[in-house]
Amino acid sequence: MSARNELALASGPRDPALRTGASISLLIRGRGVALTLATDAMPQAMAAEVAPAPVPVKINPTKRILRFIVPVTDGPTYLGDIDLAVAPDDSLSVATPRLMQMLEPILKPDVLARLKAAIGASDSVTAQQLAAEKILLSYDSQKLALSLAIPVTARRTSAMSLRAANDAGGETLQPASASGYINLRSAIDVIERGPQRGLMPPVSLIDGAARLFGVVAEGEGYLSLREGEPLLRRTGTRLVYDDIDRTMRWALGDVRPFGTSFQSTPTVGGLSVSRIYSILQPQREVRSTGSQSFSLFAPSTVETIVNGRTVERKLLQPGNYTLQDFPLAEGANDVRLQIEDETGKRRLVEFNLYSNRSLLDPGLTEFSAFAGVYARPTRAGIAYSNDWSASGFVRRGLSQRLTTGLNFQADRNAQQAGLELLGGSGLGLIGAEVAVSQRDGRTGYAASASFEKLIQEGSGEGSQSLRGLVEVRSADFAIPGVLLVREPMAMRVSAGYSMTFGRDAFLTLDGQYSKDRVQKEHRYSLRASGGIGIAEGLSLVSDIQFERGRSGHSALIRFGLRKRFGGRSYGQVDADSRGVVKSTFQSSGGRGIGAWSGSLDLTRDSRGASFNGNGTYTANRAELGVSQIATYDTGGGSIRDMRTSLRVGTSLAFADGALALGRPIQDSFLIASTHSSLRGKPVRLDPQDRSEHARSGLLGAALEGGLSAHSPRLLIYDVPEAPAGYDLGAGNVGLLPPYRAGYKLTVGSDYHLLVIGRLLRSDGDPISLLAGKAIDLGAPKRPATTIFTSRAGKFGAQGLRPGRWRIEMPTEPPTIYEIQIQDDPTGTVRVGDLHPVTARRGER
Numbered sequence: 001m002s003a004r005n006e007l008a009l010a011s012g013p014r015d016p017a018l019r020t021g022a023s024i025s026l027l028i029r030g031r032g033v034a035l036t037l038a039t040d041a042m043p044q045a046m047a048a049e050v051a052p053a054p055v056p057v058k059i060n061p062t063k064r065i066l067r068f069i070v071p072v073t074d075g076p077t078y079l080g081d082i083d084l085a086v087a088p089d090d091s092l093s094v095a096t097p098r099l100m101q102m103l104e105p106i107l108k109p110d111v112l113a114r115l116k117a118a119i120g121a122s123d124s125v126t127a128q129q130l131a132a133e134k135i136l137l138s139y140d141s142q143k144l145a146l147s148l149a150i151p152v153t154a155r156r157t158s159a160m161s162l163r164a165a166n167d168a169g170g171e172t173l174q175p176a177s178a179s180g181y182i183n184l185r186s187a188i189d190v191i192e193r194g195p196q197r198g199l200m201p202p203v204s205l206i207d208g209a210a211r212l213f214g215v216v217a218e219g220e221g222y223l224s225l226r227e228g229e230p231l232l233r234r235t236g237t238r239l240v241y242d243d244i245d246r247t248m249r250w251a252l253g254d255v256r257p258f259g260t261s262f263q264s265t266p267t268v269g270g271l272s273v274s275r276i277y278s279i280l281q282p283q284r285e286v287r288s289t290g291s292q293s294f295s296l297f298a299p300s301t302v303e304t305i306v307n308g309r310t311v312e313r314k315l316l317q318p319g320n321y322t323l324q325d326f327p328l329a330e331g332a333n334d335v336r337l338q339i340e341d342e343t344g345k346r347r348l349v350e351f352n353l354y355s356n357r358s359l360l361d362p363g364l365t366e367f368s369a370f371a372g373v374y375a376r377p378t379r380a381g382i383a384y385s386n387d388w389s390a391s392g393f394v395r396r397g398l399s400q401r402l403t404t405g406l407n408f409q410a411d412r413n414a415q416q417a418g419l420e421l422l423g424g425s426g427l428g429l430i431g432a433e434v435a436v437s438q439r440d441g442r443t444g445y446a447a448s449a450s451f452e453k454l455i456q457e458g459s460g461e462g463s464q465s466l467r468g469l470v471e472v473r474s475a476d477f478a479i480p481g482v483l484l485v486r487e488p489m490a491m492r493v494s495a496g497y498s499m500t501f502g503r504d505a506f507l508t509l510d511g512q513y514s515k516d517r518v519q520k521e522h523r524y525s526l527r528a529s530g531g532i533g534i535a536e537g538l539s540l541v542s543d544i545q546f547e548r549g550r551s552g553h554s555a556l557i558r559f560g561l562r563k564r565f566g567g568r569s570y571g572q573v574d575a576d577s578r579g580v581v582k583s584t585f586q587s588s589g590g591r592g593i594g595a596w597s598g599s600l601d602l603t604r605d606s607r608g609a610s611f612n613g614n615g616t617y618t619a620n621r622a623e624l625g626v627s628q629i630a631t632y633d634t635g636g637g638s639i640r641d642m643r644t645s646l647r648v649g650t651s652l653a654f655a656d657g658a659l660a661l662g663r664p665i666q667d668s669f670l671i672a673s674t675h676s677s678l679r680g681k682p683v684r685l686d687p688q689d690r691s692e693h694a695r696s697g698l699l700g701a702a703l704e705g706g707l708s709a710h711s712p713r714l715l716i717y718d719v720p721e722a723p724a725g726y727d728l729g730a731g732n733v734g735l736l737p738p739y740r741a742g743y744k745l746t747v748g749s750d751y752h753l754l755v756i757g758r759l760l761r762s763d764g765d766p767i768s769l770l771a772g773k774a775i776d777l778g779a780p781k782r783p784a785t786t787i788f789t790s791r792a793g794k795f796g797a798q799g800l801r802p803g804r805w806r807i808e809m810p811t812e813p814p815t816i817y818e819i820q821i822q823d824d825p826t827g828t829v830r831v832g833d834l835h836p837v838t839a840r841r842g843e844r
Contacts, residue, residue, distance in 0.1 A: 059139055060086045067810055068771040069786045072102060072146045084146060092137055093124040111154045173733040179742025180210035181653035183664040193642040201225035209740040216240040216740045233381045242739050247280050248273060254382060257370040260393045261418045262435045262446050263409045266481040269384055270372015277366060282711050303338040359424055360397030367394040387411055401425060414439040414478035428453030437478040444477030462501040469494045475517060488518040504539035505532050521550040537564040580605045592693040593620050608634040621699060623649040623663050653703055655742035662694060662703025668737035673701035674719060675748030681721040683747045709739040717747055725754040725827030727799050750801040755821060757831035758793045759809065766793025772809035774800065
């Protein structure tokens with residue numbers, strides 16, 4: 001609960017049937033949350049349920065107008081706080097500007113206009129004026145709150161969104177004006193068997209960013225102590241600025257352009273500007289970038305996963321690669337490459353023939369444009385060419401069922417321009433793309449047509465999808481950035497069907513035909529895979545594959561058993577007709593600090609066997625990992641290669657003067673520490689039953705490095721060891737992080753005390769049912785804290801600090817109190833009965 005929140009201390013239920021045995025009830029208000037705590041005995045509460053309806057109690061038992069600051073609700077929705085005036089006849093009126101602000105997003109425009117006309121220039125609106133529009137305003141004296149009852153016919157039509165459940169509920173903490181971080185991921189290998197043995201020098205991946213006034217400078221590089229390698233190798237630097245008002249991102253430096261249709265996406269150096277909603281407005285939609293290529297800046301292990309199954313794992317050197325470099329993936333509908341570099345950093349590259357096709361809402365426009373020079377990753381860093389390059393595309397939603405786009409790409413060797421159309425109907429999603437190119441005076445063309453249909457069952461447990469693609473390219477078709485004298489692919493036809501019916505039951509069929517004009521080869525491939533549950537947590541999976549090309553034909557049959565152990569562990573054994581047997585086990589546990597994961601892979605074939613084991617552990621300040629690789633050669637009868645890799649990743653971050661050490665930061669971050677009044681008590685971020693995402697301690701503030709740019713996040717914090725009466729604030733902060741932004745959060749403040757007492761008049765009678773204000777005399781410009789008195793004159797003021805305070809109650813004339821609040825380690829200060837300042841002076 002923040003210092004602005006109000007805590008009303010009431011003397012108990014007004015119904016005499018419930019008053020016996022009831023001491024006090026608390027109403028805590030803040031951020032739209034109302035909580036009532038009472039000490040009424042259970043039998044008496046049960047008796048009250050069958051008691052006759054009580055006689056309504058007057059809201060205002062005095063002969064003067066009572067004024068309160070109260071919350072307003074629309075059903076269960078908290079709208080905000082408002083000034084309320086209660087006349088002696090219990091008629092209600094509220095402040096006009098604030099009420100109009102609350103009602104504007106709720107009421108239909110014509111209803112709101114009539115209401116404004118009826119109110120005119122008056123500063124207040126009465127319940128009777130609202131009733132004329134059938135809007136009921138009522139006061140709950142038990143909750144000290146106003147409620148609005150608005151008929152459906154007066155409400156605006158609201159759009160429903162499945163994303164609303166993930167919204168953070170508003171941004172309550174602003175990012176730091178200056179922030180930055182540096183990540184360090186290091187690895188060291190111990191080689192037990194191989195050409196070289198012993199302890200290898202370490203290698204580290206360094207990446208970081210600094211943000212100042214909305215501009216981000218970021219970079220990546222490698223630090224190596226290995227012989228023959230440069231000590232420091234830069235792999236990328238750039239400046240990035242996100243123009244949120246226009247939904248545009250500007251980047252200057254080493255960038256990878258976005259591509260669509262037949263465009264390539266090489267690594268380049270230059271200037272780019274783009275509007276990609278999945279990046280700048282990720283809550284709007286998520287889609288594939290259409291990329292069919294990727295780059296490696298360091299030796300990396302690349303695991304090829306086809307239709308959910310690992311088919312190959314190989315070590316690749318730095319360079320640019322395309323899907324054509326992975327022949328085992330050809331003909332598949334769903335291909336993923338899991339890339340892990342020497343330091344253990346992982347990324348996933350997805351190649352899906354259909355996922356990049358999506359409709360845009362009417363009026364929405366996506367685009368990307370780039371101009372610069374080609375760049376090539378090398379073992380020494382980045383090599384820039386003298387060849388200029390430019391590319392771009394624009395896509396616009398013309399209607400709910402039609403999206404169109406234009407694209408171009410050019411360098412000094414080749415130029416390309418294209419058109420795309422995507423239409424939706426009851427039959428499915430149908431797309432068409434055409435492109436023409438020019439190189440050395442020769443004109444080429446390419447065209448494709450696609451179809452996609454998804455059928456989701458109402459129960460949500462089953463679905464069906466049907467996909468198809470036809471693509472043709474002429475021999476002279478040229479793609480800028482791809483150095484091919486002649487386009488090898490003449491035609492490609494693919495189709496796929498999949499069906500799921502339950503957790504472990506599925507069926508997938510796909511096929512492909514391609515014609516290669518360079519190899520003069522026709523290739524056919526057919527695949528069928530399926531799975532079915534045969535017992536609780538046990539399922540049988542199978543693949544059948546047939547391929548035919550110039551070199552002949554081949555067939556493969558694979559069977560496997562998969563066993564689930566709980567929700568986060570499984571084991572699987574596969575065997576195929578080529579004599580390959582593979583066993584896999586994966587498990588994970590925990591969340592946040594203390595989370596761990598592990599995997600074991602053992603593969604045997606006619607040439608030998610290989611073992612791969614990995615384990616990770618999430619600590620508060622670092623990520624730890626270990627991996628073991630071993631290869632056994634059947635021909636030599638010995639272990640050919642065996643090595644152990646130890647990895648650690650950590651980060652150092654700052655935000656507006658705060659410094660923290662923690663796990664590697666993915667995008668944006670938050671640094672949290674406690675106020676000095678909490679005397680070093682640790683703060684927990686996103687606390688759970690047995691753990692948390694981050695916590696402060698001996699090494700300083702807590703660091704949460706898992707914030708995603710432009711994605712709302714509600715971050716919960718707690719200080720379990722704080723005194724019982726200490727005001728920690730709201731207990732959460734709403735974040736909407738900009739790109740590579742840092743936040744600074746201080747939990748607690750000087751204004752953390754709960755002050756309880758009773759206000760008496762000069763004649764000794766209590767000041768009943770009145771709202772006043774407490775003013776900090778040490779900071780008179782600070783907004784006053786509102787306090788409420790119960791019928792017995794009791795009050796509870798939350799969010800006060802040690803020092804001298806003045807309490808003003810709006811009686812006729814005003815009644816003034818002055819108190820000196822002393823700090824209390826329990827967080828609760830009891831001041832007893834307070835008498836007006838004038839009365840005490842008169843008694844002296």
